[in-house]
Amino acid sequence: MANSRFEYVRQFETHDTLLPETYIVIRIDGKKFHEFSKYYDFVKPNDERALKLMNACAKNVVLTYRADMILAFGESDEYSFILKSDTNLFNRRSEKLSTLICSLYTSNYVALWPKFFPGVDLNAKHLPYFDSRCVVYPNLKTIKDYLSWRFVDTHINNLYNTAFWQLIQVCGLTAQESENKLAGTVSSEKQEILFTDCSINYNNEPDMFKKGSLITRKGEILHIDVIKQIDTLFEGF
Template sequence: MAKSRFEYVRTYEQDQILLPNTYIVIRLDGRGFHKFSAHYKFTKPNDIRALGLMNKAAFCLMKQISDICGAYGQSDEYSFVLQRRCRLFDRREAKLVSTFASTFTAYYQFYWNEFFPDQPLDATLLPSFDARAVQYPSLTELRHYLSWRQADCHINNLYNTSFWALILKGGETEKEAEHSLMGTNSSDKNELLFSRFGINYNNEDPVFRKGTMLIRDMAKASSATPEPDLKDEMPLQEKSKRQAEREEKRRRKAEIVELHEDIIGDGFWNESSKWLS
């Protein structure tokens, strides 16, 4: 390849390499989605179409990038968990973050008409997502991270359900609703919803209360007919390469399962090896 005297500027490019043997979580957040949701008149307090679109984009991203072993989404955010041995882009942070943000945004826009057929996107206000990468050294921290996001989902959704019930059913203004909920705890909000509006919060759709967890069902992928064992005489480097290729194929064949359940308690995590492997 021909070189020029200007090529020295490449030395200014510096890659931030994420630590090996750690769980990488790429969290995407909608950019300016408060304005975006108002512009496209999302249903309050929750719009099942918008959540379905988020889940569709996340599903497609998982299908494309096999290193994603699981993902949790709520509202306008999604967190993608990359396996500890992930070597995607040699763990370069900028490549990971930019690829996830751009690809998710592309899928979100591509499938928009499927979920909002009567509301075409306006070129003056298109959806976009930013992303960050966070590393967690062990399963404990990863579990606490996902538990934090689901707890956040519950807190926000209970507040929003109460807030919009006061406005849409109680006739209050937004300022009045804010004042009515000031200083209330979860029990207070549950009582308000039931006593004033006949709403049992526990009967609300689990996708609103608990968010969405996408996992690869590796158990089903493992049940497929195995390939012949690697020969003992195969060089170690070649054996590792073959093993990686077989694992890649197995992950791509695995079914992606959508869950709307508690991921804070032990029950979900007792099954963790099936999707974190």
């Protein structure tokens, strides 16, 4: 097949090699999971089955490419895979990294679905799919800040979502009323609203919801304060 007169079209392909000696993050995110979660009746705001399924898929990805991974971190419908700065996985080609990790993740999601959602069939018109991107970070400071950013995002979103849904489910507010009540409040005020109006102490919410999930190279799944442990997590990298 090689050397045909058509072969020249290969020259139209662009190169996408990521900068050497930089940390690579591949972040995948569920497409329209707001709808997907509604269609499959996810418990709001946190469906434990769905989070555990996300974690199981990520664990398989980490273990498949363990030699190249530092760790992975996930919340909601997203996961970030953080690769070593000296990795040569897929020759550091951005599109290969992004598409292969993403499709490996997605095929795991479909394959493991029945284990986490027994008795719930995936409908061919409502299949899970994910987007994916590669981002490089030039040094330890920025890659640590990246992970801290996703961790803080988990906290902010979960506190808001917990308060928003509790006001609806426990206090009987409409979605609009709940949104209005929370508008402009800071974290401590949301915690106070949860406590006084819904009798919920946010501190007692499950760690997986509050802190997200971190997967080590060994495949352990942890729900820890990432910011407190940030230096330990990147020790040796």
